[in-house]
Amino acid sequence: MAGIYIHIPFCKRKCHYCNFYSLASSRYFDEVIDAITDEVNLRKSLVSKETIESIYFGGGTPSLMKAHHLQKIMDAVFTHFSVADHAEITLEANPDDISQEQLHSFKKNGINRLSIGVQTFNNSELQYLNRTHDAEKALKSIDMSRKAGFENLTIDLIYGLPNSTPETWNKNLEITRNFDIPHISCYALTVEQNTAFEYFIRKGKMKPPAEELFLDQFEALIDFANTHGYEHYEISNFCKDKRYAQHNTAYWFGKPYLGLGPSAHSYNRTSRTWNIAHLKKYIEGIKSESPDFEREILTENQRFNEFIMTHLRTKWGVGFSELESGFNKSQANYFFSKLKKYRNSDLLVVSDGRACLSPKGIFISDRIIADFFVEE
Ligand code: SF4
Structure with a gap:
């Protein structure tokens, strides 16, 4: 059993907290999709003997893909791998990309789980994070996804924002409950290297997030989960009715996975590889049939x-x-x-x-x- 992760390294703009490899530009979009499609064939031996139980489109912003991009990648994956009938196929979507047209494309191309990057339902917090959507769009995206038949939904929420309050955090949880979202991933705000937040703190324009705030909001989250039937099955993940994220759970249990796209990581039980985090070099490597990645053989202690x-x-x-x-x-x-x-x-x-x-x-x-x- 194995998983496939596909990294789509494009965003409309960079969020202030984000250090994932993604560029706020759509230059080379088509070329990257072509390269990912070719990479499936070039690197399939890493997990080719395994049945694929999960496919995960992350990024970046995979919901920026057009229908033909998604179809091209899915065709390549289904051509080269044995994908289980019940495979979980997740796509991360930003609320402002969710339209009837996109939802139709996701369905048609086999996506059966949507991960919506809500982060918060509060407008001033969304602005603080430099997100491109507002609260109304977040609400609407969940409603539209449900109506299009996506019952298997997860949303991301961030806690510990310096401009959040117990009220705004509780409101996020209340909305989650009202929508009866079956799965939530909640992350504490961390200030990563090479992000706008790190720069603001260095320049004294922003206070670092306070540990007390994290702990209070994490505690409120756990109380909420216990009261409303969410199982806290991993530090950052909660679900109802045992709807564990299959792809992530496979990571935690050490199952192998193949990562496609710039900066994507792969793992085959003994070594880890990571693709170059550079669009042009990534594309060139694939074109010359010499994928550009580094490999690390795990020591017994690392394992x-x-x-x-x-x-x-x-x-x-x-x-x-x-x-x-x-x-x-x-x-x-x-x-x-x-x-x-x-x-x-x-x-x-x-x-x-x-x-x-x-x-x-x-x-x-x-x-x-x-x-x-x-x-x-
Ligand atoms: S958080 Fe998501 S949408 Fe924002 S810049 Fe990072 S990858 Fe892009």
């Missing part, structure tokens, strides 16, 4: 640390039998000796052969996870 990090972030935690079968004795023993330290704490819960973060531990997950890492 162990990734396993701990991805598993502890989920509600399923670290399973002891999986740990013992996937790693050597000294690594497993190292984990168990660390675990002893938490025996009398209320930060981890150990039961049924698994160790998971407790409701209290979730608030300091980064610290706990890092404590289990083996140093290289």
